[in-house]
Amino acid sequence: xxxxxxxxxxxxxxxxxxxxxxxxxxxxxxxxxxxxxxxxxxxxxxxxxxxxxxxxxxxxxxxxxxxxxxxxxxxxxxxxxxxxxxxxxxxxxxxxxxxxxxxxxxxxxxxxxxxxxxxxxxxxxxxxxxxxxxxxxxxxxxxxxxxxxxxxxxxxxxxxxxxxxxxxxxxxxxxxxxxxxxxxxxxxxxxxxxxxxxxxxxxxxxxxxxxxxxxxxxxxxxxxxxxxxxxxxxxxxxxxxxxxxxxxxxxxxxxxxxxxxxxxxxxxxxxxxxxxxxxxxxxxxxxxxxxx
Amino acid sequence: xxxxxxxxxxxxxxxxxxxxxxxxxxxxxxxxxxxxxxxxxxxxxxxxxxxxxxxxxxxxxxxxxxxxxxxxxxxxxxxxxxxxxxxxxxxxxxxxxxxxxxxxxxxxxxxxxxxxxxxxxxxxxxxxxxxxxxxxxxxxxxxxxxxxxxxxxxxxxxxxxxxxxxxxxxxxxxxxxxxxxxxxxxxxxxxxxxxxxxxxxxxxxxxxxxxxxxxxxxxxxxxxxxxxxxxxxxxxx
Numbered sequence: 001x002x003x004x005x006x007x008x009x010x011x012x013x014x015x016x017x018x019x020x021x022x023x024x025x026x027x028x029x030x031x032x033x034x035x036x037x038x039x040x041x042x043x044x045x046x047x048x049x050x051x052x053x054x055x056x057x058x059x060x061x062x063x064x065x066x067x068x069x070x071x072x073x074x075x076x077x078x079x080x081x082x083x084x085x086x087x088x089x090x091x092x093x094x095x096x097x098x099x100x101x102x103x104x105x106x107x108x109x110x111x112x113x114x115x116x117x118x119x120x121x122x123x124x125x126x127x128x129x130x131x132x133x134x135x136x137x138x139x140x141x142x143x144x145x146x147x148x149x150x151x152x153x154x155x156x157x158x159x160x161x162x163x164x165x166x167x168x169x170x171x172x173x174x175x176x177x178x179x180x181x182x183x184x185x186x187x188x189x190x191x192x193x194x195x196x197x198x199x200x201x202x203x204x205x206x207x208x209x210x211x212x213x214x215x216x217x218x219x220x221x222x223x224x225x226x227x228x229x230x231x232x233x234x235x236x237x238x239x240x241x242x243x244x245x246x247x248x249x250x251x252x253x254x255x256x257x258x259x260x261x262x263x264x265x266x267x268x269x270x271x272x273x274x275x276x277x278x279x280x281x282x283x284x285x286x287x288x289x290x291x292x
Numbered sequence: 293x294x295x296x297x298x299x300x301x302x303x304x305x306x307x308x309x310x311x312x313x314x315x316x317x318x319x320x321x322x323x324x325x326x327x328x329x330x331x332x333x334x335x336x337x338x339x340x341x342x343x344x345x346x347x348x349x350x351x352x353x354x355x356x357x358x359x360x361x362x363x364x365x366x367x368x369x370x371x372x373x374x375x376x377x378x379x380x381x382x383x384x385x386x387x388x389x390x391x392x393x394x395x396x397x398x399x400x401x402x403x404x405x406x407x408x409x410x411x412x413x414x415x416x417x418x419x420x421x422x423x424x425x426x427x428x429x430x431x432x433x434x435x436x437x438x439x440x441x442x443x444x445x446x447x448x449x450x451x452x453x454x455x456x457x458x459x460x461x462x463x464x465x466x467x468x469x470x471x472x473x474x475x476x477x478x479x480x481x482x483x484x485x486x487x488x489x490x491x492x493x494x495x496x497x498x499x500x501x502x503x504x505x506x507x508x509x510x511x512x513x514x515x516x517x518x519x520x521x522x523x524x525x526x527x528x529x
Binding site for chain 1: 342361362363366367378380382387390391392394395396444
């Protein structure tokens with residue numbers, strides 16, 4: 001009995017950590033979707049690339065947290081470059097071309113990672129080795145830190161959207177891009193910036209997760225399905241929706257895996273997705289706005 | 293100041309503007325009249341760079357607007373008040389007013405001065421400045437749409453159907469504000485308006501449009517006194 005209670009509690013907290021990371025990945029995805037009107041299929045691979053960049057930077061810099069920052073910055077720049085060079089010319093040709101483009105990018109990134117880094121995953125040591133006393137076991141403090149860092153980043157994004165000048169431009173553009181341009185908002189530059197921010201967030205999430213699950217070339221696939229679900233369940237474009245849905249899906253998969261195999265646990269979140277699509281298609285907190 | 297010469301524009305394959313030439317001077321109100329679907333709103337959109345396929349010469353106070361993106365045209369001093377207002381409903385009234393000034397990088401004292409001026413024209417916006425734009429009434433949204441375009445001090449304002457669906461009292465208020473804008477700020481206004489009597493009363497000059505082209509140009513007072521022309525191009529007397 002005590003064993004089950006402990007397992008339940010541990011999975012509950014694990015679900016929180018995983019859920020916050022899902023929410024973070026989903027918020028970058030939903031930002032790009034809301035502003036550029038692009039479903040970025042390569043978002044998971046940017047998460048994966050971020051993890052590899054973080055792993056390499058950690059070896060180089062000998063400091064995990066510096067590596068998190070480095071991966072965030074490098075992915076930000078990479079994202080801005082991708083938007084400028086590849087997505088911008090294709091955007092004007094309707095919604096299908098960018099979709100195919102990002103799907104192609106995701107395959108290229110995956111294969112490239114496989115070729116460069118090989119099929120065997122990279123181990124990333126826990127940056128915080130402290131174990132918190134928990135029943136008769138220890139619980140890694142790092143998981144709690146990840147949860148807090150992810151939450152802090154989402155709140156930071158929210159404050160950026162609500163309080164900053166570019167945040168205001170972004171919210172206006174999400175609502176009416178033509179009218180935003182007619183007010184002088186530099187929409188092309190905004191697209192580049194937002195794609196960069198989305199990529200940077202994905203990259204940071206990848207590094208944060210790497211000590212828990214390792215770094216491997218298909219890690220993007222594993223997280224992107226769950227974060228798609230989070231985006232839809234939470235409501236496209238809603239950051240609070242991403243947090244709520246992230247925690248919900250995180251808990252569902254985490255607690256579900258106590259009784260089911262992980263893959264079956266993912267079926268639970270797909271069920272949740274179907275329920276939301278059937279009864280509340282705009283998502284739990286869905287409105288077409290950002291930071292609302 | 294704003295000079296449009298031989299403007300052509302396309303929606304897909306249909307040739308909607310077939311050589312429109314319009315001139316608006318500083319401090320002048322100019323009305324574009326014509327039946328529904330002759331290309332009045334399209335003309336404003338084309339000037340604003342909102343139609344991708346266009347050709348012709350567009351100049352504003354010495355700047356060439358042809359080939360510029362919409363946001364660049366806005367920054368050079370063309371304000372746009374679209375049909376249906378299109379205010380940012382999720383942004384507060386204050387944010388709606390500030391966005392054009394933030395784009396130009398104005399500092400807060402300069403913004404505050406411009407806001408005071410906007411509130412002097414439309415006092416009701418001051419009371420509602422913390423509210424989301426979407427909570428305003430239709431008339432207030434129209435005031436906001438005009439104030440939003442005016443705040444960053446444009447040289448020319450393109451206003452599309454400002455009185456549509458508004459109560460007479462509100463229309464009177466808007467008329468006063470638009471008149472004062474041209475007089476006090478020297479803004480040139482290109483107006484598209486269904487209520488031709490109101491429009492001609494406010495304007496110095498008018499253009500009559502048909503099938504995507506300008507057919508007649510003249511002083512507003514003269515047009516008002518020529519029912520034959522109005523009947524021919526507007527179907528009214």
